[in-house]
Amino acid sequence: MSKSVFASVFASVFASVFASKVASKVASEGRGSTCAGGSEYVAGDNLPCAKFPSCSRREVATASTLARKRPIVAVAASNAAEGIPMEQSVKQGTSSDDALQIAHLAVKQLSHIATLPEVTLGIIELVENPNSSARDLNALIGRDPALSARILKVVNSAFYGLPRQIGSIDRAIALLGLNAVKNIAIAASLAKLFRGGALSDRFDAKELWSHSIAVATAAKLLAKEARMSSQDEAFLAGLMHDIGIMVELQTDRAKLAQAFADMQFDADGQPTIDFRTAERAVFGADHCHFGEALCEQWKFPRSLALACGHHHDPMHAPAESRQIPWLVFIADRLATESEGFRTDLAARGIPREALDALGIGPEALDSVRSQLAAALDEASATLAA
């Protein structure tokens, strides 16, 4: 037997023995369905496993991963039969640690294909360094006249509502601070990454960019309603939240096309399969993992990495860092009430828990709804690719 044949036979025997061992352990302890199905969460998203402390999510997930040769529809049907809502069933896929590792590897490989401009990465590094000054930032941005112009366009838009036109980067830094200018620089650089054309009749990178601007706009309006100080960070979190899909596109177009092809929709265009389940079946990770990994690669603040990583399941983010993920969770739903990319939204309700996390009531949602269209026109014009 050749070495490679031996290796593949060994791998498949090991996988099936390990999978059945773990699966029987899961079955004997009754964890598989209890974890996902036993909570009172109202909106049908993922549930914390903390309620069942003995549950080893890693073991359950690994067994599921190794055994994942079943078609997505079969997985969904079997989960439905077990009373597991669609979005909850995602957590039965690859464990988060494994999936994040897959995502990190993918992101490292594609750094030469698509990344933020050098100057933007330099801006992030510089602002994170406590020894940097406004003068350093001004000098760095000044090296890229096109970026400088885009930053000034954002600064002078209705987004900031400044009383006078700002004509220079150093004035913008003085008025808004280093951190806000860094966030604007990132926002002004992102459009270039949402390229790649139409993948199929189910996905177009341009449509995702429009959706990202809509979610960013709703997130910013929500942050204002919630009286949060970092509205530009909320905007950026919205802009970034689904960027993991672009990582998938650039990692392997055929696999992403497969994930979209695996999706099924009802007559209203509502997905009847969780997109993350479809992504995990082909990539071993979903766009939340890829987005989080990209943020870490770019050395973004942790809050942004968590917004990407947990915009579908904010309750799984660390307790002290759930505000931005909840903000994006709500903004994603508000932004798609009329149109826009919503293949990844199997459940579209906004639970009370989400409003409580931001300290707002339902009237705040209505206020955002009433302002969204006009604010979106402005943001789209400012960030046009």
Ligand SMILES: [Fe+2]
């Ligand atoms: Fe998403």
Ligand SMILES: [Fe+2]
């Ligand atoms: Fe989204």
